[in-house]
Amino acid sequence: MRRSETTAPLAHLLTALAALYVAEPRDGGLAAAAALREAADGPLPAPCNVPAPLAAGLAQVLTGADASLAAAIRAALPWIVWELSRHDGRICDEYALHMMTAEILGPDGILHHDNLRVGLFLQSGGLAYPTRAHAAEETFIMLAGQGLWQAGDGPALLHGAGVLIHHPGMVPHSSTTLPGQPLLAAWRWSGDIGFDSYLLTG
Numbered sequence: 245m246r247r248s249e250t251t252a253p254l255a256h257l258l259t260a261l262a263a264l265y266v267a268e269p270r271d272g273g274l275a276a277a278a279a280l281r282e283a284a285d286g287p288l289p290a291p292c293n294v295p296a297p298l299a300a301g302l303a304q305v306l307t308g309a310d311a312s313l314a315a316a317i318r319a320a321l322p323w324i325v326w327e328l329s330r331h332d333g334r335i336c337d338e339y340a341l342h343m344m345t346a347e348i349l350g351p352d353g354i355l356h357h358d359n360l361r362v363g364l365f366l367q368s369g370g371l372a373y374p375t376r377a378h379a380a381e382e383t384f385i386m387l388a389g390q391g392l393w394q395a396g397d398g399p400a401l402l403h404g405a406g407v408l409i410h411h412p413g414m415v416p417h418s419s420t421t422l423p424g425q426p427l428l429a430a431w432r433w434s435g436d437i438g439f440d441s442y443l444l445t446g
């Protein structure tokens with residue numbers, strides 16, 4: 245399909261995210277990739293130009309990202325609706341003011357999908373996002389920056405760009421950033437993608 249110039253940046257970002265998730269060796273990753281590609285070929289909304297609440301942190305972390313990916317994200321920013329990561333009040337301001345999430349595809353996304361969620365996540369530097377758990381199966385793909393990720397009984401591991409971080413449903417997990425070093429990641433949820441089960445456990 246010939247893509248209108250007016251929505252080409254969003255289609256390009258969807259395609260870039262699909263290319264990342266198609267490399268995940270799980271059904272959920274392949275389903276996310278297929279849904280992103282399908283969305284890229286379908287009707288796309290006009291840009292909504294909602295300012296990102298943590299725009300400075302995003303600009304900082306993108307300077308260290310892969311150049312083509314950073315360009316794709318910057319070009320699509322007029323479409324991306326970032327929100328502080330409050331998760332309907334489950335996360336208090338101590339943490340929520342320093343993290344932002346954008347659901348790109350999903351029940352609450354700028355593009356609708358009933359059965360999965362795909363988005364972007366930024367965690368500011370020097371923040372220990374407490375241990376949490378949720379029913380959805382989840383895979384983060386680190387896009388830029390680095391962070392310590394811990395899940396279940398495993399050790400905390402420092403992960404940078406390109407690393408896939410998978411959490412089966414209800415496995416407690418946490419992420420901690422180093423001072424002055426935000427992280428940017430893509431994320432996807434599949435399975436039970438409701439927020440009812442979302443709990444901070446640590």
Ligand SMILES: [Fe+2]
Nearest residue numbers: 378382411417
């Ligand atoms: Fe999670």
